[in-house]
Amino acid sequence: MKIPGLVEVILRFHDPAWLDELCRAVLCLIGQTHRPLRVLLVTQRFSADALKAVEARLEPYRHIAPDVELDVIAYNRAEGLPDARAALINVGIAAAHGQYLSLLDYDDTLYPNAHALLVGELRASGRAVAYAGIALKSVALEPPLELPLAFACAARAPGDGLMDMFRSSFTPLHGMMLDRTCISADDLKADETLQVMEDYEWQLRLGARYLVSHARIDEIIGDYYYKSDGSNTVPLASNMSAARQRLWDHHQARMERLRLSLVVEPAVQRALGLREPQPGLNIRRLLDGVAQGKITLHPPAYLARRVVPDTNAIGY
Amino acid sequence: MRRTTVWRLFEALMSRLGQHPRLLRLLRAGLWRARHLHISTADRDITELLASPFFDAAWYAARYPRMPRSPKAAAISYLALTGAARDPGPEFDASWYLAQNPDVGLGNPLLHYLRVGRHRLRAPSPAAAERTHLARAQALGVGLPIPSLRLAIGCVGSAENEALDRFMRSARLCTTKAEPAHCEILCATQPDTGNTPALHNRLMSQAARSGASLYIAANSSGIFDPSCIQALLRMSAAQAHRALIAASAFPQENPKSFDMENFDTGWALGDCLLIPLALIQDIGGLDEELEHFWDVDLSWRARQASYSVKNCPPALFHTHHPMAEWLDDAALASAYRLAWLWGHGAAQAEIGAEISRNGGTLPTLTARPPAGRDPQMADFAHGFGFAPARW
Numbered sequence: 001m002k003i004p005g006l007v008e009v010i011l012r013f014h015d016p017a018w019l020d021e022l023c024r025a026v027l028c029l030i031g032q033t034h035r036p037l038r039v040l041l042v043t044q045r046f047s048a049d050a051l052k053a054v055e056a057r058l059e060p061y062r063h064i065a066p067d068v069e070l071d072v073i074a075y076n077r078a079e080g081l082p083d084a085r086a087a088l089i090n091v092g093i094a095a096a097h098g099q100y101l102s103l104l105d106y107d108d109t110l111y112p113n114a115h116a117l118l119v120g121e122l123r124a125s126g127r128a129v130a131y132a133g134i135a136l137k138s139v140a141l142e143p144p145l146e147l148p149l150a151f152a153c154a155a156r157a158p159g160d161g162l163m164d165m166f167r168s169s170f171t172p173l174h175g176m177m178l179d180r181t182c183i184s185a186d187d188l189k190a191d192e193t194l195q196v197m198e199d200y201e202w203q204l205r206l207g208a209r210y211l212v213s214h215a216r217i218d219e220i221i222g223d224y225y226y227k228s229d230g231s232n233t234v235p236l237a238s239n240m241s242a243a244r245q246r247l248w249d250h251h252q253a254r255m256e257r258l259r260l261s262l263v264v265e266p267a268v269q270r271a272l273g274l275r276e277p278q279p280g281l282n283i284r285r286l287l288d289g290v291a292q293g294k295i296t297l298h299p300p301a302y303l304a305r306r307v308v309p310d311t312n313a314i315g316y
Numbered sequence: 317m318r319r320t321t322v323w324r325l326f327e328a329l330m331s332r333l334g335q336h337p338r339l340l341r342l343l344r345a346g347l348w349r350a351r352h353l354h355i356s357t358a359d360r361d362i363t364e365l366l367a368s369p370f371f372d373a374a375w376y377a378a379r380y381p382r383m384p385r386s387p388k389a390a391a392i393s394y395l396a397l398t399g400a401a402r403d404p405g406p407e408f409d410a411s412w413y414l415a416q417n418p419d420v421g422l423g424n425p426l427l428h429y430l431r432v433g434r435h436r437l438r439a440p441s442p443a444a445a446e447r448t449h450l451a452r453a454q455a456l457g458v459g460l461p462i463p464s465l466r467l468a469i470g471c472v473g474s475a476e477n478e479a480l481d482r483f484m485r486s487a488r489l490c491t492t493k494a495e496p497a498h499c500e501i502l503c504a505t506q507p508d509t510g511n512t513p514a515l516h517n518r519l520m521s522q523a524a525r526s527g528a529s530l531y532i533a534a535n536s537s538g539i540f541d542p543s544c545i546q547a548l549l550r551m552s553a554a555q556a557h558r559a560l561i562a563a564s565a566f567p568q569e570n571p572k573s574f575d576m577e578n579f580d581t582g583w584a585l586g587d588c589l590l591i592p593l594a595l596i597q598d599i600g601g602l603d604e605e606l607e608h609f610w611d612v613d614l615s616w617r618a619r620q621a622s623y624s625v626k627n628c629p630p631a632l633f634h635t636h637h638p639m640a641e642w643l644d645d646a647a648l649a650s651a652y653r654l655a656w657l658w659g660h661g662a663a664q665a666e667i668g669a670e671i672s673r674n675g676g677t678l679p680t681l682t683a684r685p686p687a688g689r690d691p692q693m694a695d696f697a698h699g700f701g702f703a704p705a706r707w
Contacts, residue, residue: 023541024632028567030482031539031634060542064486067478109567112636140437140576142449147629149576150569151437153707223567228436241418 002180006098007034007115011041012088013106016050019057021148022106026058028222029104030065034115038069040095042088045076071095086190086198093188101180101188103173103199107225108134110174114221118177121216128182128210132221134175140228148225161214162207162272163290163297166259166283169200171217172224176203183210197251201258208262208283211271259283273297358395361427365391365404368430370440372405379403395424409441437576451577456630457554462546464496465530468523469545471503472515473536486540494545500526503536512586513602513610520601524593530557531596533611535587539634541566547631548590551579559624560595560615563588563631572703574627581627582695582703586611588633595623603657605679608650612702613657616693643700645671649679655696657685663696 009029013022022041029039043054051074062070075084075091089103100119104110114132121130133156139148159170180188187209191201206212226232264286266277272286275298281289289295365371366387373387376394380402384390394404401411410425417438420428429440439445453459469487484501491499502522504515516533523531530552532545544563551561562584574581589611599617602610615625648671655664668678695702 024566027539027541027632027634031567031636033636035478060489063489064539064542065482066485111568112634138436142437142452147452149437149629151435151576151706153571228438 002099003036003097004099005119006036006038007032007100007102007119007177008038008040008092008096008098009102009104009115010089010092010096011039011104011106012044012085012092013041013054014044014083014085014088016043016046016053018106019053022054023057023061024109025104025106026061026070028109028111030061030068030070031112032110032115033112034119035067036098037067037115038071038096038098040071040073040092042073042075042092044084044088045078046074080192081195083195084192085196086192086194089190089198089202090192093190096180099179099181101178102176105174107227107231108172108174108222109225110222111220114174115177117216117219117221121213122177122179125213125215126211127179127213129176129178129206129212130216131171131176131212131214132216132219134172134222134224135220136226137223138226138228148227153223156217156220160217162212162268163287165203165207165212165214166287169197169203171203173199173203174222174224178206194251194254195247197255200255204255204258204262204283208264208268210265211267256284259287358392361395361424362388362391364427364430365394368426370405370408370426370429372407375405376403394426401425407440407444409443412442413438413440448577452579455551455554455578455626456547456628457550457552460550460553462494462497462549463553463557465498466526466528467491467494467497467499467530467532467545467549468519468526468528469499469501469532469534470516470519470523471501471534471536472512472519479537482539483534483536486542487534489542490540490545493542494549497545497549499545500528511604511607513606514604516610517601517604520591520593520596524596529593531591531593533586533589533591534633535635537635538587540588541632541634544588544631544633547628548588551626551628551631552590552592555624555626557592557594558622559590559592559626560584560618561590561626561628561631562586562611563590563633564627564629565635566632567634568636571705571707572701573706579626579628581625583612583615584625584627586614587635588631590628592623595621603653605653606650608647609654609702610650613654616658617689620690620693645674645676647700648674648676651700652679653681654694656681658689658694658696659685659691660694660696 011025011029026039026041029037041054041058043051046054051072054072058070058072073091073095075088077084077087080087093101100115100122102115102118117132118130121132135156136154137150138152139150141148157170159165159168164170178188183206187206190198194201260282262283264272264281264283266279269277269281269286274295286295290297371391371394373385373390376390377383377385384393394402401414403410404426408426408429413425413429413433414420417425417428417433429438433440439448469491471483471487487501491501500523502519504510504519510518520531530549532548534540548561548563552559555561562581565585565587570585572582591614595618599621603613606613619625648667652664652667652671655661655667671678698704
């Protein structure tokens, strides 16, 4: 039984040293305009003392927004990967019972209308997954103050819709919301063997099997932070090493194998604009077919519904 | 190519260095490595180095024996000959910079710093990093005790019950954490009579009468982060309570720029703004005709009265500012008045034209703006940002 209208956010938290950043994420969540809201904060192998510290820091936010459920789920399984990124998602999903599901990492933020906009899009489109845009903000972290001083902010990463998402990951997970009433529990499970790109694997799999809306992709609903201390998971010039490069190459190859094995459901093919869906068409064949002109996509319906925000520049 | 300045300098250098065969060999090797470098690029690099305070030709020549003494030749030598880890001057630690910034790769560390690093708030040396850190901590009042004084929080705005309840809960929580400061919360939520600046004027008078020395103007639809007021009070104490200090609008911060060391900014956002009441005594209250941009006007007046205007990044105030809302008719009318108040005729005319294009009516103004505002304090060169933007 999924509680209608309830948005649940799985908030992944990996390192107790980053409590200040966690508090920023919690603040942006209790400030969401959508209610009802439940936050599932999943910690990764924290000691009892660290968990106590987390609870103590959360207490003021519980006081400010008593209408938001703020639950801490301690993930303590010793086995598995050291960075249990996918396992944290699965633990959060197991505890969830609402209609809508969203994710946020402790170091990212969402604007106040983010959930309302995504829920609105899921309701309006009837689709299983909705995306909106996430801006890319560069911040310098100044130890020991740990002030995130933002010096640059770019528009979202380039990409318009599902075909672009099949080509590469262009939207961070917090730009996405799922309607769990449309998705089977098995498909929601993240792949716990992945050290990185667990989010992209999830997006690829859901994108191939369920109807996805990118109608609100031009509307920015949050920020992804590129941090100067090299602590981002994604490879950047500032944190790149030979080992990290090998790790990413290995996972890129796994994603490519996934593109070869994931069959794009006929309903998804139709939504993409294939008039005659092809049985057994996998993501790679779809991408290559379109690139080589062997598959024609007719303008998909979601483009007609695309909401272009008012981008009135500051100026007179 | 042989007519270029660089080539002529190179030839002169070669002839003078003829008696130093080892150095000559190294120089040739360096130039050979740089054979693909276009001469115009090299010229640009040299010009950039010579203009930089981090390239000190005299220091460089003294530090590394047998280096040419002319600045330009030293710059050429630094670019073409030296190992990347050589310091170009006393203020730039190349080895440290390379270790801190692996993305420099095989490039020249100083050129990387000048073109990339400084814009990304990276430090040129550990000493500079420490200085910056100390300057920030000092400006923010890190480690200072919270001052024992009377503070009033003025809650103004129109918020539905749930949002107002969140605001009040966050404000009360903040005030308990801000002890020994004695805080009281004053409310004038619309549709109470008057617009935002008028309501704040009324609440500031009330606060002054009850003995408060500081006032926080706050939008009732926001949420104080639990340590927001502590951070504002510490920063105010660090500035001897002679600063207008804005909390950081979170999570969608205003893109206007601010000094990343002392946090000075062109104007302070009014959503959560600490105002010393002595300032209001000095310059008078907020302009009640400015439904929008009253905070911009107040900031410029504060600067003119020798108060500083600052951003306080650790003080978070959750608020929502969709850009479209800034640009409605009321915002244009306020911007028109602001330009008139500050004697910026060209900006006033442009905004007036925009109002007319939108089919609006120009606000009624008296013949002359009130005296006392110095046009040089105002910034109409950056549109409705009223300050340079970071992005």
